[in-house]
Amino acid sequence: MDFKTKPSQKFDLPKRIARLGELAYNLWWTWHPEAARLFGKLDYDLWERLGHNPIRLLQEIGHGRLTQAAKEKDYLALYDALFGDFDSYFTNESWSQKNHPELKNPIAYFSMEFGLHETLPIYSGGLGVLAGDHLKESSDLGLPLVAVGFMYGQGYFSQRISEDGWQDAINNPLTFEHLPVTLVTKNDKPVTIQIEFPDRNIVAQIWEVRVGRVALYLLDSNVEANNEYDRLLTARLYWSDLDRRVMQEVLLGVGGVRALRALGFKPAVWHMNEGHASFLTLERARELVASGSTFENAAKKTLGQNVFTTHTPVPAGNDEFPLWLLDKYLAKLWPELGLTREEFVDIAKHHQPHGETFSMPVLALKLSGGSNGVSELHGEVSRDMWKFLWPDREEKDVPIQHVTNGVHTANWMARRLNNLFENHLGGDWYEHLDEPAFWSKLDTVPDSELWAVRLHLKRKLAFYMRERVRDRWGHGGFHPVQVVSSGVLINPYALTIGFARRFATYKRANLILSDIERLLDIINRPNMPVQIIFAGKAHPADEPGKQLIQKVYRTVKKAETGGRLVFLEDYDMNLARYLVQGVDVWMNTPRRPMEASGTSGMKAAINGVLNFSVLDGWWREAYNGHNGWSIGEDKEYESNEIQDTADAEDLYHTLEHEIIPLYYNRDPKEISHEWLARMKNTMKTCIPQFSTRRMVKEYAEKFYVPALKK
Numbered sequence: 001m002d003f004k005t006k007p008s009q010k011f012d013l014p015k016r017i018a019r020l021g022e023l024a025y026n027l028w029w030t031w032h033p034e035a036a037r038l039f040g041k042l043d044y045d046l047w048e049r050l051g052h053n054p055i056r057l058l059q060e061i062g063h064g065r066l067t068q069a070a071k072e073k074d075y076l077a078l079y080d081a082l083f084g085d086f087d088s089y090f091t092n093e094s095w096s097q098k099n100h101p102e103l104k105n106p107i108a109y110f111s112m113e114f115g116l117h118e119t120l121p122i123y124s125g126g127l128g129v130l131a132g133d134h135l136k137e138s139s140d141l142g143l144p145l146v147a148v149g150f151m152y153g154q155g156y157f158s159q160r161i162s163e164d165g166w167q168d169a170i171n172n173p174l175t176f177e178h179l180p181v182t183l184v185t186k187n188d189k190p191v192t193i194q195i196e197f198p199d200r201n202i203v204a205q206i207w208e209v210r211v212g213r214v215a216l217y218l219l220d221s222n223v224e225a226n227n228e229y230d231r232l233l234t235a236r237l238y239w240s241d242l243d244r245r246v247m248q249e250v251l252l253g254v255g256g257v258r259a260l261r262a263l264g265f266k267p268a269v270w271h272m273n274e275g276h277a278s279f280l281t282l283e284r285a286r287e288l289v290a291s292g293s294t295f296e297n298a299a300k301k302t303l304g305q306n307v308f309t310t311h312t313p314v315p316a317g318n319d320e321f322p323l324w325l326l327d328k329y330l331a332k333l334w335p336e337l338g339l340t341r342e343e344f345v346d347i348a349k350h351h352q353p354h355g356e357t358f359s360m361p362v363l364a365l366k367l368s369g370g371s372n373g374v375s376e377l378h379g380e381v382s383r384d385m386w387k388f389l390w391p392d393r394e395e396k397d398v399p400i401q402h403v404t405n406g407v408h409t410a411n412w413m414a415r416r417l418n419n420l421f422e423n424h425l426g427g428d429w430y431e432h433l434d435e436p437a438f439w440s441k442l443d444t445v446p447d448s449e450l451w452a453v454r455l456h457l458k459r460k461l462a463f464y465m466r467e468r469v470r471d472r473w474g475h476g477g478f479h480p481v482q483v484v485s486s487g488v489l490i491n492p493y494a495l496t497i498g499f500a501r502r503f504a505t506y507k508r509a510n511l512i513l514s515d516i517e518r519l520l521d522i523i524n525r526p527n528m529p530v531q532i533i534f535a536g537k538a539h540p541a542d543e544p545g546k547q548l549i550q551k552v553y554r555t556v557k558k559a560e561t562g563g564r565l566v567f568l569e570d571y572d573m574n575l576a577r578y579l580v581q582g583v584d585v586w587m588n589t590p591r592r593p594m595e596a597s598g599t600s601g602m603k604a605a606i607n608g609v610l611n612f613s614v615l616d617g618w619w620r621e622a623y624n625g626h627n628g629w630s631i632g633e634d635k636e637y638e639s640n641e642i643q644d645t646a647d648a649e650d651l652y653h654t655l656e657h658e659i660i661p662l663y664y665n666r667d668p669k670e671i672s673h674e675w676l677a678r679m680k681n682t683m684k685t686c687i688p689q690f691s692t693r694r695m696v697k698e699y700a701e702k703f704y705v706p707a708l709k710k
């Protein structure tokens with residue numbers, strides 16, 4: 001290919017360790033703890049202070065320390081071993097090459113957000129983290145995948161919580177020189193693509209991110225050719241204003257296809273991660289119409305290679321646009337498709353009580369050869385929700401399947417656990433990741449060693465919370481009650497429950513607060529204390545979400561809680577890692593069936609944390625009575641009120657009568673063997689099944705490979 005990515009930042013590195021610069025620009029390092037250690041070892045304090053950012057570390061560390069490291073025997077041994085692994089990662093025969101040599105041309109994967117690492121804040125939550133994990137696993141499996149998204153100039157906001165519990169959103173421009181992105185150029189000029197709106201054109205440049213073997217291309221409208229308003233189009237995730245939203249989605253879908261063309265890719269499959277990217281279906285059809293096809297034929301011809309994944313069981317959560325917005329932004333497109341306005345609107349028309357809209361998921365569903373929800377229950381819910389599009393079919397025959405989500409194990413599992421597995425399951429355990437039978441070997445891991453790892457991870461979380469508060473307190477303007485609410489009084493030996501996720505009201509963060517007296521009794525029991533750590537952001541425009549945070553915070557800071565309830569600011573992938581590795585129990589209380597899948601509970605489970613959750617999304621498939629606990633029943637309730645009351649009662653009862661007694665039932669060495677038995681059960685059942693290893697293979701075999709033959 002004749003395009004280039006602008007040479008990565010030149011670091012002034014000693015020759016012997018010069019490849020650190022290359023490593024800093026490939027996010028491969030983020031899921032290989034030994035690679036992170038290679039950076040950390042240069043200067044641990046600086047590494048922490050810079051938020052695990054290797055590019056900034058290499059910029060700021062100073063030549064003295066680098067020259068020294070380049071002479072240290074131990075450091076060089078680590079360096080050589082690591083780059084040995086790094087190089088063979090790219091040359092070893094992959095799963096895909098071995099099993100699916102027919103997958104040659106790339107799978108193009110489109111997503112509005114990608115959660116790859118906390119230093120690249122171009123994600124808001126679960127959808128993005130799933131997309132990031134999808135890329136990492138595709139790289140591991142050697143799938144020829146190329147991804148498209150946005151390089152947001154300000155990233156997702158940072159969250160501060162005021163003394164009274166109100167969420168403040170902080171938006172700062174990102175410094176691209178500090179980030180693992182390189183501008184794509186040709187003949188020393190940025191490669192750009194253009195979108196024609198009725199009254200003006202918009203130009204975007206393209207940044208490349210390396211994720212192991214996978215390349216991710218990020219569109220960026222902040223270029224001189226655009227007016228000030230349009231330059232902000234890719235400044236933030238999910239503009240609430242519909243004008244910007246529709247323009248963003250045109251840029252992603254249409255602009256994304258054009259970007260891949262400009263870079264010379266010929267994708268064989270086009271995967272839309274959620275409806276935001278649905279316009280890609282129209283751009284692909286337009287390409288054929290331009291060379292003489294009718295729209296109908298073009299749609300038929302391209303449909304087989306389009307794959308659509310829906311993530312939203314809530315009708316209101318789906319993007320749809322009022323028809324007048326189409327006139328404003330898409331009026332140039334329908335003639336190019338050989339369609340009238342009416343025919344165009346008909347493709348994705350959705351009759352709503354408030355009028356007719358143009359629905360992004362309808363567009364994707366109608367123009368994709370394969371569609372899926374993200375858990376078994378979500379597949380059912382989606383078939384029910386969209387069956388009106390196939391009026392002549394029975395609900396069970398509505399062509400929406402399911403692929404249950406997974407998490408990228410190396411990305412989320414604690415290094416200490418990895419070490420334990422290497423000692424007891426063999427150095428090649430990761431190659432058996434998705435083989436359920438392999439995991440019965442966990443019985444050979446001594447209880448005392450697993451318990452010690454769990455205690456270590458909880459202490460690590462406690463120290464981390466303390467250091468975060470020390471930093472905030474040291475900078476001034478932080479009230480003592482905020483210090484206490486941030487976890488300084490946490491006891492690293494007490495039963496600790498984590499609840500961290502986006503603060504949307506259906507997730508019911510306040511369910512456990514519904515009877516405060518009972519909760520206070522639970523957390524303050526003599527000899528059996530319980531602690532609960534909350535974290536999560538609300539979308540800046542979601543007032544009820546922000547009020548929910550405030551409600552939780554006002555309870556957290558009550559003196560009667562004794563500092564045992566905690567709210568941690570600014571939930572991101574780094575905090576998520578500490579939490580899912582460090583707590584004992586992961587609680588999730590969505591209003592069933594609104595949680596399409598959920599993934600944070602999977603991250604917890606692979607670390608031996610026990611889930612305590614509503615039987616919704618993935619947990620409904622994973623729970624077997626011995627690997628955690630359920631909240632409520634596997635059924636629909638008559639009303640929200642009845643469901644909330646029943647779920648709260650069940651939640652308190654299970655905590656009081658099962659979870660707490662089990663945790664504190666110790667042998668003379670202070671170990672709870674029954675707890676460990678559940679822990680091993682959860683790891684045996686969840687590690688193979690809820691990994692992206694299983695998930696991406698399933699996408700390949702259910703969707704990508706069959707698409708080649710359609």
Ligand SMILES: *Cc1c(COP(=O)(O)O)cnc(C)c1O
Nearest residue numbers: 125126501572573576598599600
């Ligand atoms: C995993 C993750 C999520 C998604 O969690 P859910 O359980 O799906 O709500 C959200 N935010 C961050 C930072 C995550 O790491």
